[in-house]
Amino acid sequence: MKVDIPTLVEQAREGRPRAVARLISLVEGASPQLREVMAALAPLAGHAYVVGLTGSPGVGKSTSTSALVTAYRKAGKRVGVLAVDPSSPFSGGALLGDRVRMSDHASDPGVYIRSMATRGHLGGLAWSAPQAIRVLDAAGCDVILVETVGVGQSEVEIASQADTSVVLLAPGMGDGIQAAKAGILEIGDVYVVNKADRDGADATARELNHMLGLGESRGPGDWRPPIVKTVAARGEGLDEVVEALEKHRAWMEEHGVLAERRTARAAREVETIAVTALRERIADLHGDRRLDALAERIVAGDLDPYAAADELVAGLTGTPADS
16 A cells, blocks of 8 residues: 655654654655655754664663663654564564563653664664665764664674764773774764773773774874763763763764765765665576576686676676676
């Protein structure tokens, strides 16, 4: 059944949760009307501040996200949350549904929470996350928190989706060394040592500070990622996290970094969509005589696989193979 997209978008802009949920479902399900949805949202998005939260399992990402929602709501901000979960191998849906751990905010009309499944995507972020972010942006969210699965090295992808990336660590988990291995020392804009009431919190912060100091040199005016200690379960330190986030946002705006990041993000999104479209067109060729002919020439030694691929892409895109 065809959906009335203009009406749905207008309802989402009015803050109606069901309309927002329907739009994100259309995005996740790669609906035939996806292009229409994106065209309707394009002029309405670009206002929300997107914060990504990542870290190893057990550091308290969900608790920290929930506490951040509380802090931003105290400041009068409308908040959207995308909680990206592992996919169920049976249904393809998110294992945690709509995030029972954030049930404290379920009745707040100024908060929208949605779980998305990674669907096997190596980077931890659902492939449709950029479009879902755009839906929440157009729906009037001032801040969008994207909490990702903690799966080690692949979490670096969060940096490509957020305006500001928050890396969470906790004492006693070997997170400092793990952070260096995972490469997240390069992507964090703000670092949070959660569970700071535990033994080893100060040592973890010192180790992290040392590792950040070993990184590439920073010139005058460059951003130095702050380290904030929190006890998210008690709401302690979250105002300081919000302050650090707002300082980073102001710094990015002053130095033109925010616009650069958003432009790069849009470019990657276009590239992903284009590659997906090309892959689908190639998949449609299975059993096609053109593909079989190229394969036969490779087997006969008349053509190498790269040249064959060039011919295939050229045929699909109308571009000369030698360009």
